[in-house]
Amino acid sequence: MSTIVATHFVSLDGKVDPTGGDPKLHETAWTFKTVEPAPEMYELKAREQEEAGALLLGRTSYQMFAPVWPDMDEFTRYNTLPKYVVSTTLTEGDLADNWGETTILRSLDDVAKLKDSDVGEIQVHGSVSLTRALEEAGLIDAYHLLVFPVLLGQGKPLFSNADKAAQKLKLVEHTAYKNGVQKQLFEVLR
Numbered sequence: 001m002s003t004i005v006a007t008h009f010v011s012l013d014g015k016v017d018p019t020g021g022d023p024k025l026h027e028t029a030w031t032f033k034t035v036e037p038a039p040e041m042y043e044l045k046a047r048e049q050e051e052a053g054a055l056l057l058g059r060t061s062y063q064m065f066a067p068v069w070p071d072m073d074e075f076t077r078y079n080t081l082p083k084y085v086v087s088t089t090l091t092e093g094d095l096a097d098n099w100g101e102t103t104i105l106r107s108l109d110d111v112a113k114l115k116d117s118d119v120g121e122i123q124v125h126g127s128v129s130l131t132r133a134l135e136e137a138g139l140i141d142a143y144h145l146l147v148f149p150v151l152l153g154q155g156k157p158l159f160s161n162a163d164k165a166a167q168k169l170k171l172v173e174h175t176a177y178k179n180g181v182q183k184q185l186f187e188v189l190r
Helices: 030-034 039-051 059-065 073-080 108-115 128-137
Strands: 003-011 015-017 052-058 083-086 102-105 121-125 142-148 169-176 182-188
Touching (some): 003 039, 003 108, 003 128, 030 142, 039 052, 039 121, 039 142, 039 182, 052 059, 052 108, 052 128, 059 083, 083 108, 102 108, 108 128, 121 128
Parallel strands (some): 003 121, 052 083, 052 121
Antiparallel strands (some): 003 015, 142 182, 169 182
16 A cells, blocks of 8 residues: 655744745745744755655645646656646646656545555645545555745645544654754554
């Protein structure tokens, strides 16, 4: 059985996108504008690349990453991994032809079947709506968070506000960097 790890940059008030998810306004650089650079905090991102067995993305994140990541030196291993995109609207013709094997999943049931396979660690990058849906369905096994010392106020929240039972987590690794960013790695307790 595989595990699903949701990995995100998040503000202290739980927001991941100050634009509220509008792809026309999407500002990926909010994290760089809120703290001084600290290269050591990106050690997690390098390690995640080595630990990943597959990528799981929502449609919007796929459409933002697919044109850019294949040409970036920082993401070379991700180019070789299988990618799974959860979408009810994408077609095979919408997929990038230079980003390796990509499979469209149509539902959370398809994600659950993928999780039952043996692809290893399935990482969710970006894909906030998908992360919340996976959380609500009980499909996430771990969270890798880089928490930035800023209150964004408006924007898209990482966690669901669904009326459901509390979910206990176990902190398995943490580090506070000199710029105030905190690395927090949690396992979901079942």
